[in-house]
Amino acid sequence: MTYRAAVVGAAGFAGIECVRLLLAHPDFELAVVTSDALAGTPVGQAYPAFAGACDLAFRSNEEARADLAGCDVAFLAVPHTASLGLTPQLIAQGVSVIDLSADFRLKDAAVYEQWYGVPHTAPDLLAQAAFGLPELTGAQLAHAAADRAAGKAVLVACAGCYPTATSLAAAPLVREGLVGFAGPVVVDAVSGVTGAGKRATERTHFCFANENLEAYGVGTHRHTPEIEQILGLEDRLVFTPHLAPLNRGLLSTVTVPLVTGNAMPSAEELTALYEGFYAESPLVTVLPAGSLPRTASVAGTCRAQVAAVPHERAGAIVAVGAIDNLGKGAAGQAVQCANLVFGLPEAAGLSAVAVPV
Amino acid sequence: MTYRAAVVGAAGFAGIECVRLLLAHPDFELAVVTSDALAGTPVGQAYPAFAGACDLAFRSNEEARADLAGCDVAFLAVPHTASLGLTPQLIAQGVSVIDLSADFRLKDAAVYEQWYGVPHTAPDLLAQAAFGLPELTGAQLAHAAADRAAGKAVLVACAGCYPTATSLAAAPLVREGLVGFAGPVVVDAVSGVTGAGKRATERTHFCFANENLEAYGVGTHRHTPEIEQILGLEDRLVFTPHLAPLNRGLLSTVTVPLVTGNAMPSAEELTALYEGFYAESPLVTVLPAGSLPRTASVAGTCRAQVAAVPHERAGAIVAVGAIDNLGKGAAGQAVQCANLVFGLPEAAGLSAVAVPV
Amino acid sequence: MTYRAAVVGAAGFAGIECVRLLLAHPDFELAVVTSDALAGTPVGQAYPAFAGACDLAFRSNEEARADLAGCDVAFLAVPHTASLGLTPQLIAQGVSVIDLSADFRLKDAAVYEQWYGVPHTAPDLLAQAAFGLPELTGAQLAHAAADRAAGKAVLVACAGCYPTATSLAAAPLVREGLVGFAGPVVVDAVSGVTGAGKRATERTHFCFANENLEAYGVGTHRHTPEIEQILGLEDRLVFTPHLAPLNRGLLSTVTVPLVTGNAMPSAEELTALYEGFYAESPLVTVLPAGSLPRTASVAGTCRAQVAAVPHERAGAIVAVGAIDNLGKGAAGQAVQCANLVFGLPEAAGLSAVAVPV
């Protein structure tokens, strides 16, 4: 059986990556791609990677309204607040929503309003939204899958890029009770420039981004409460994002203080812990002790690489996670969540490995 | 039916890309990967893109000899001269050879010896080698396919990266008789650094290649006679390769003098000519008049983009071709040739489009 | 003696490079920097390379009008047509103009109007404009210097980036009479992204420019008539510009047909010819036979590297020139021209060599 899918906001970087993945997916048929800005433009003209390989054209949300309502699933690759407007209606129409935006990620509407500076206009949907980070929220997604199998339209709020890499790196330590209270958990993460979005700005100008490294949004990045929520680290997290000159890739380095009094696990013990934790996760690779994640090794894919290293001298553990911010950090993860919700193999359409070099 | 395949010289850049493509191919089973230098090393350790996704390890050619002989097809991703040694034996053992090296590309052994500076030790195989550039040598490959279907082991000498991009760009003009004799045909082509190979040298050092443009091998590059042979341009070609700071991508700009006295075709006429020429070629996209190829739009794939533009003032036509030097320029093309020789759909396992950004 | 200098349009890429060079120049005092878009903004805020090192702020042209009139020289780093408006007035006020725009480069107003699509509103100034490419137009600049010494305000129309690299590479062949008529002169040149300007567009977005090669403006680039004029190649030039992923650097590869019947010079003879030609040019380096220019070797400087190689088989010579498009291709050359016009050493303030790596 094939499911009809739509990508709303398909002209942005996360949206067009959804398009790429869905066009090659064995179980979803990409029926509608919308973009108000590029309505009428063939996909292959806006993104020439598709020239000769895709006949779809972008349509406006308004013009595609009826066809959207006829889809089984809509992937929303829209800015925050836009999903607040679109999702309730789609759900009401029986269209399951895989939301790549931030609108339904934070369980507490007040926290959303604090960090995003706008009211949350659909707080009733927060409770039913499954958080989409399958390796960590499998139970929520299984619940949504059961609902969908029973005929309900469901909502998945996919995790953001920084929260995904960071949480995959740190979750085994948190779940195992290794994270102490002696000092904050420090997350320094570096993203490629696709993470800054498609809008042409000084920040995304080649000549300013190239040959440059910078930190940004210290203490204010909106992924902070999301990471705190996933890992249960309220007010204990220092998250500093950085920008580096590459297209795709996100590396998160997480330094956690060991619980006071605990014996420091060895590198091999940490590896074993991680391997156990991710034993059922086809898209996460735990690297052997002595190896560390490289973003190039997951670029263009939905895969993640993780590793953790003990730091005896300072009583800390350093965990590292690498993803493609548009793959496992956005579109790939959305498809992975859709797979689960629709009862498909978790990695359906997502088995590609990165180009080796 | 599935065919057993080997990649010989699998640790180099073209070889490992063959590995990536064959691992995901529906009709070939990758049974053997060899590398004398990395014998014993797991593929996923040498190239961590495969970590957790590939259980193969490199073996030495010697150690894999028996298994190689049991394959249906061997992809040789070896330096020139190495194929001269390997191919006769494999053919004798009934293993079809898809040769990515230069050893059987030039039909005239004397030309080979002139440009490569070594004797050609298997000249008898030259006549039976099909030249592997499917869009231009389909008949040769069809002939090889018939031989193979009849139980013969066949040999395909795949075109090099510069010849592929250049010939796809220029062939419609040549075949249509538009290339005049008023001056040389000028090919200025630019390659990404994977084209310089895996060997760590000053030339491939990040800090010397990055933020730099340079020409090299003016008048002496070994792809010169190969382009001349494909296009029939003996002694009329000036080919200058260049290096630019990107991993994958090769852009060839070909300036041809129009036949004296001919009317200059319009951009639309040229586009129509190209579209007709490549109508049956699933992996070549002719861009609409006004658009020009971008290498990013074919990176990581076996696709090519081509376009041609009239230059009225100077009585010339400028044709441009873009490929991924490791894709359509090497491993992808090898798989495409194997597809044809084994009676599979031309684009089997090669349908991926590039990441859009 | 110190001369008061202004940079008009100082916030663009060529303008801000003028600012950098003039701030460190021993004989010019940078008194005024204008930018209508950034009026009021400190230079060090818009371009943090200057933070803590430059106290100037951008002013609007209107607000700076009186101070501009009090300068000895104004560097105009403005779009074409803007100089048409500014230059006559400045000259009338006794301010010498070093024009980085295209407005006074083409000697024939009709050619300007044909390529730029706008009327030339100051054609009377064309005759007196010195063309600013010192190695090739020293006599014009010497004449301007004499005028200025006699108290006249003078006008220098600096060569564009592609014309500079191309002409420096090809001029010795042209002047020596080696360029034949058997076919067009083919110029394929590749530029870094600063050449596309400061405006944030899809074209200059990091994620579209990075890891990409493309040709553009085939047959239509406005530097075409400029190169034709410098080299005397009307209707015999095919100029194709390309974009590659680096900030600064421009490499021009020029293929010229040898005069029919001429003996092909050897590499050493070509080198000797070039060395003689540029013997008095402190900022042009002729590379020894066997070496080819690298843009990284001149990045950030006003230097150029050139070389020429015989191509016996096809009866052609391949000449290559490398510059920094913002250095010798724009701001550096403007300062070099100003040096000559003001009777200073040609390389005053321009002696820096590139970072070696």
Added chain:
Amino acid sequence: MTYRAAVVGAAGFAGIECVRLLLAHPDFELAVVTSDALAGTPVGQAYPAFAGACDLAFRSNEEARADLAGCDVAFLAVPHTASLGLTPQLIAQGVSVIDLSADFRLKDAAVYEQWYGVPHTAPDLLAQAAFGLPELTGAQLAHAAADRAAGKAVLVACAGCYPTATSLAAAPLVREGLVGFAGPVVVDAVSGVTGAGKRATERTHFCFANENLEAYGVGTHRHTPEIEQILGLEDRLVFTPHLAPLNRGLLSTVTVPLVTGNAMPSAEELTALYEGFYAESPLVTVLPAGSLPRTASVAGTCRAQVAAVPHERAGAIVAVGAIDNLGKGAAGQAVQCANLVFGLPEAAGLSAVAVPV
């Protein structure tokens, strides 16, 4: 007065940057450049940025022995242990040594032996070595200057690249007593690839470093004890270095726990603190509150940019420092130290600002 200078190990990346700086320095005359590997090669051949601009050739240390002994100062850009051999002799010959290697940085020979795995063969020189990070060790350098003025040959052990960026970012917090004991000080720093040195390896291969982010040396990097020593943070530091795809640039992000019970300073208070701390440091720019350092803004220079931001929620302060790893992180700092030791203005020969784009 001009001082005769030598660069020993001049062919490496730090060495050749010393060469570039000294060639343009007003007070040092570069008399000798040595490289055993490239002995006999002209500098301009090995590094074509110098072609036509430098007549020196590399000499072997052996061959240059007598001339070295006649220099006033030798810059040692050699691997660790090599300086242990060279320095005692040079000092004995009356040649002051500016050592870019790690051999005399750690005051405790046992710590050196622990981290470098080799015996320290000149421990008697450790006490007299001034640590070369002028903004923080000005008193040591002033003492050395007095010794030198009195006729003694002196030794400066210049800080490494990571310690420089990290310490400049964090020192004001440490000196002001703001760094608490609630958890480790976490340093995540990212370096460009010149930091990995000139040797061509898989790690420095363009195609592996490009489009990639990775951490390395977690808990084991030899700059760890150096940072601990400068900041007085023994066993309280978690330092994780990373590699990103650019040539020059090093960004260090330092997260420090605020002293328990202390009021968190505001951004403006932190800025004021930093401005006071660096008021006499011409090469350090404290960015205004709201701005953060960019490595591109200091690339190619000896400048540093620093900023600090309060992180109220987690009781921490995030300090960021940006340098060019070969500039302020190596060769520039060496020249700055030499300036001080020879009684010259601190920034003599180091006033250049970065190219703005």
